[in-house]
Amino acid sequence: MRRKLLLLAFFSIFYSWSQTTNTFTNNGSFVVAAGLTSLTAECWGAGGSGGGNDTSTSAGGGGGGGYSKATITITPNTTINYLVGAGATGTTASGIAGGASTFSTVSANGGGAGTSGTGGAAGIGGAAGTGTTFSGGKGSNGSLVLGLLFSGGAGGGAGTASNGNDAAGVAGGVAVTGAGAGGNGATLAGAGGNGATPGGGGGGGLVLLGIGNNKGGNGGNGQIKITYTCPTYSITGATAANACATDGNSIITVTGNAANLPVGTYTVTYNRSIPAITGLTATMTVSTAGTGTFTAVGLTTVGSSNITITTIASGTCSSTISATNVATVTISGASAGGTVAGGTTICSGLTSASLSLSGQTGTVTKWQFSVTPFAVWTDIASTAGLTSYTSGVLTQTTQFRAVVQNGPCSVANSTFTTVTVNPLPAAPIIGTITLPTCAVPTGTVALSGLPSGGVLTMNPGAIVKPYSGTTASVTGLSANTYTFIVSNGSCTSVSSANAVVPGIVTNTYTTSWSNGTPTADQNIIFAGNFTSAGAGTGDITACSCTINSGVNVSIQSFDTLTLTNALTNNGGTITFQNSSSLLQTTNAVNVGNIVYKRTASNVRLADFVYWSTPVNPQKLVDVSPLTLFDKYFGFDGTNWVGTNANLSMVIGKGYIIRGPQTYSTTVGADYTASFIGVPNNGNVSAETVQTGNLYLVGNPYPSALKAETFLGANTFLDGTLYFWTHNTAVVFGPGYQYNSGDYASYNLSGGVGTAPAPSGSIPGNNNNTPSGRIAAGQSFFATANGPGTIAFTNAMRIGGNNNNQFFKQDNSAKATDAEAHRIWLNMTNEEGAFKQLLVAYIDGATNDFENRYDGKSFDGNPYLDFYSVNNENNYVIQGRSLPFTDTDLVQLGYRSTIAGDFTIAIDHAEGGLNNRAIYLEDKVANVVHDLQASNYTFFTGTGTFADRFVLRYNNSTLGVIDNELINQDLTVSVSNKIITINAAENENLSTVFIYDLSGKLIYKETNISDNILRINNLKASNQVLFIKVISDTNEVKTKKIIY
Structure with missing residues (x-):
């Protein structure tokens, strides 16, 4: 019969005291625990198998395995692979040697194999396995005893205290402590016995009488046993990272001292409070002694949960943890980004409005922005934790969002908001800068490149100026450096370049x-x-x-x-x-005094000089300090009024002051007055006048005054001004007698003088004709033809060579640029009687009375008056209408208290009368005299002669033939108050005008278209008439008739 031996392999862990023993019966690996550095290893080799037979022979038994034991050094946290020798399996042939067992550096060999018997010879027993400590027992050979065959027994395995026992014949080796027994050899036909574990050899098999093919016994398996002392693991604390409910994980950090928590990989056993569970495990890594981490899982309930650590194990070592072993985990819900609001439309270069986040779950980790095409988001620095955000300067449309994280949960992005950025208008372009002038003391800046119809703002000044179009001018700029910005209604440009407006x-x-x-x-x-x-x-x-x-x-x-x-x-x-000027053109206020000197010529003790003040204040006495105190006078409109010399002169009012007491009564000398004060300027209101009164008016300025402008502004004054010349010597006793003929005259037609003086006066008198330029310091008479207040303005002032006629002006000076033709006639005698008249053909005058152009004779000269006559008025100055015609006739008259010879002469002429024939008709002598050729001298008795002379411009006499005048083929006749006008041959009459001597039009007939015109019952008294005819060929002809 065959018997099979069963070899059992096993692995066991045995804890004794604080020592741990591991027994391995199969190949495997050993993980070295953290902190474990040495152990004792015991190895048993496997037993060899016994020989088998398939013929009638006996076989030898297998040898027992060896035994080795050693304490070795090991590396924590490493893995040691070990081999456990396998017992050899018996066959019907020779046996197989047992396998060796190896753990790290410790190894034990297996027992040898028993052989089969051959050729009737018995098999040989296997050799003993060897070890570093003990060897196994030897197997027995097969035998023949008393004719009987017996197979050999197997050797026993080596023990922990001794070598293994050898087989004894058919009996296997008896087991020693710690080892397996060898298998028995077969005594009858059958298989050999199996060796015991660890290391027992297998017995030999036996075949008798050809019965069966019998195997040898199996060798017992080898074995490894290790013994070591585990470290004791402990911790001093545990903390937990917050967890997110969506993944449920938390990193748990365990701390301890380095000796009790060495570097290594551990298995942690823990309990979780929410959701509640026990016995969960996790791998913990300790990279640095004393600190380890592991991941707790399943934390899906928002709130908090306790992680309780119960055990820490590494390899085969384990420690129970019961103190400082709880970590609390805060568990957060998922992050929610929320909504960002506040996006608006702004202008480039500005910041956004405040952008606000709401509806979020978690904390803002950062803000981000994105620009077109809005595919990439860029982090904004230093924005963590902000639930509102204001951007920096923006130049393009930009989107903004917040990034939110709740605890350790994954971040969530908010909705975005858009800040729309409009481009700025271009900065204004600085164009022409008009610099300030004195007349316009501010500058102007021209701007271009503007958006159509915007608003400008200036800096400095913050002046806002709307405009239209794309250009603008900013005026009224004082000296400064300016910049400009422009708004198009929604956005404002950057500043322009500097516009520098310099000062004066x-x-x-x-x-x-x-x-x-x-x-x-x-x-x-x-x-x-x-x-x-x-x-x-x-x-x-x-x-x-x-x-x-x-x-x-x-x-x-x-x-x-x-x-x-x-x-x-x-x-x-x-x-x-003297004769210099201070001329000012605006109403500026002067500060501080000037000294203005004015010289009056040929002053005698008893002469009165007509003064006014160009400065303020000015006392009368300071004008002439050496004049007697009672020789200062004003004029009240009707009479001279003595004036306190210590009073200040009224601006714009005239005064007369007699010569200094130290001056000669007969020999004239210049006198210079000094006016010291603030120079008068601007608008001056002087005396208020009454109709019909005569007023002494004074030039208030330190410059000349234009008489024509003064008269134009004061229309309530008659047009003729009178200037005192003090030409005639005073008659002493009884009292002082002054010659009222010493007034020169001026109006818009021109001026007439008073010189030369009568016989007996002192040579060197003032022989000038008033020019219309009234000198500074000068006063003069004017008559009021209505009520009003005399006014002066800077517009009346004039400088240059115009301020020296305190009767020293050049006679050629003209008061007006209007068209004018003037002639001055003098009437004199050898004894010094003198009177001058003026006839002026001037723009603005008519042949009727005009108070601006016609000046009536003052008739103040006691000896002589000489005048022109018109409209029953005696004129020292007569203005006549334009155009001038050489057929004009001017009636001249005179008054004389002296019988004798007088002379009429041309003083001077201007305009068209300067170089043409001038005739004087003497109706008494029936003479027409050419005054350009020579003066005209005649005899007169005393009296008034209003119609003796006619001033004329041709030498034709009024020869009357049948009361008909013939001129240039034009025939005009008067008969029975019927005027008949015959045109020249081959012409027709077109228009006829008839004028009286004053130049007034008294008849007009148009569209005649005939060569003859008869005019019946013309409404005119007996007088000289002028007939002006225009033919159908536009030829103009003139006739004079007596009607």
Whole structure:
């Protein structure tokens, strides 16, 4: 019979005390626990199998496995692969050696194989397996005893304390401590016995009488046993990372000291409170001794959950944890991004409005922005934790969103909001800068490149100026540097380039001018003494003038200082010499005094000079301090009124002051008055006048006054002004007797003088004709033809060579640029009687009375009056209408208290009368005399002769033939008050005008278209008439008739 031996392999762990023993019966691996550095390894080799037979022979038994034991050093956290020798399997042939067992460096060999018997010979027993400590027992050979066959027994395995026992014949080796017994050999036909584990050899098989094929016994398996002491693991604390309910994981950090929590990989057993569960495991890695982490899972309930660590194991070592073993996990719900609001439309270069986040779950980790095409989002620095955000400067449309994270949960993006950015208008382009001038003291800046119809803002000044179109001009700019921005209604540009508006240039005189010759657009400062060139060559024109302290300035005679604005004297001296001018064109307020000097010529003790003040204040006595106290007078409209010399002169009012008491009564001498005060300027209101009264008016300015402008502004005054010349010597006793004929006259037609003086007066008198330029310091008479208040303005002022006629003006000076043709006639005798008249053909005058052009004779000369006659008025000045015709006749009259020879002569003429024939018709002598050829002398008795003379411009006499006049083939006849007009041959009459001597049109007939015209019952008294005829060929012819 055959018997099979069953070899059992097993693995066991045995804990004794604090020592651990592991027994391995199969190949495997051993994980070295963290902190485990040594162990004791025991290895048993496997038993060899016994020989088998298929013939009638006996076989030998297998040998027992060896035993090795050693304590070795191992590396924690490594894996040791080990081999457990397999017991050899018996066959019907020779046996197989047992396998070796190996653990790291410790190894034990298996027992040898028993052989089969051959050729009737018995098989041989297997050799003993060897070990470093003990060897196994040997197998027995097969035997023949008393004719009987017996197979050999197997050797026993090596033990822990001794070698294995050898087989004894058919009996296997008896087991020793810690080892397996060898299998018995077969004594009857059958298989050998199996060896025991660990390491017992298999017995030999036996075949008798040809019965069966019998195998040898199986060798017992080898074995490995390791023994070691596990470390004790412990912790000092545990913490948990927050978890997100969506994934339910939390990193648990375990801490301990390095000795009790060495580097290695552990299995942690823990309990979870919510959701509740026990016995969960996780792998914990300790990379640095003393600190390990593992992941707790299943934390899906929002709130908090406790993780309680119960066991920590590494490899086969394990420690129970019961203290400081709880970590609390905060579990957050999923992140929600929420909604961002606040996107608006803004202009490029501005920031957004405040963008606000709402409806989020979690904390803002950052804000992001995106620009077109809005595919990429860029983080915005330093925005963590902000639930509102204001952008920086934006130049393009931008989207914004917040990134939100709740605890450890994945981030969530909010909705985005859009800030629409509109482009800015282009900055205004600076164009022409119009610089300030004195007349216009502000600048203008022209701007272009503007959006159509926007609004400009200026800096500095913050002036807002709407405009239309794409250009604009900003006016009224004081000196400064300006920039401009423009708004198109929604956005405002960046600032323009600088526009520099400079100030008025300051030109300072020390020893020379700092900025060249002064101009009207410069403010001048006298910082050093200065004297102008004089004689009209030293004129200065400036915007304003300042005289510094201690500086002396002298404006010489005939020079003009022209200022647009004020004169300011800060403690210096500025003197205007006789006939110089201070001319100002605006109503600026002057500061500080000037000295204005005015010289009156040929003054005698008893002469009165007509003064007015160009400065304020000015006392009468300071004009002529050496005049007797009772020789200062004003005029009240009807009479002279004595005036207190210590009173200040009224601006715009005239005064008369007698010559200094130290002057001669017969020999004239110049007298210079000094006016010291603030120079008058701007609008001046003088006396209020009553109709019919005569008023003494004074030039209020330190410059000449234009008489025609003065008269034009004061229409309630008669047009003729009267100027005292003090030409005639005073008659002493009884009292002082003054000649009222010493008044020169002026109106818009021109002026007439009073010189030469009568016989007996002192030579050198004032023989000038008033020019219409009233000198500074001069007063004059004017008659009121209605009520009003006399007014002066700067528009009446004039500078240059116009301020020297305190009766020293050049006779050729003209008061007006209007068309004018003038002739002055003098009537004189050898004893010095003198009277002058003026006839002027001037634009604006008519042949009727015009108070601006016709001046009635003052008739103040006791000896002689000479005048022209019109409309029963006696005129010293008569204005007549234009156009001038050489057929005009002017009636002349005179009054004389002296019988004798007188002479009529041309004084001078202007315009068209300067170089043409001038005739005087003497109706008494029946003579027409050419005054251009020679003066006309005649005898007269005393009396008034209003119609003796006619001023005429041709020498034709009024020869009357049948009361018909013939001229240029034009025939005009008068008969029985019927005027008959016959045109020249081959012409027709077109238009006829008839004028009286005054130039008034009294008849007009148009569209005649005939060569003859008869006029019946013309409404005109007996008089001379002028007939003007226009033919159908536009030829103009004139006739004079007596009607």
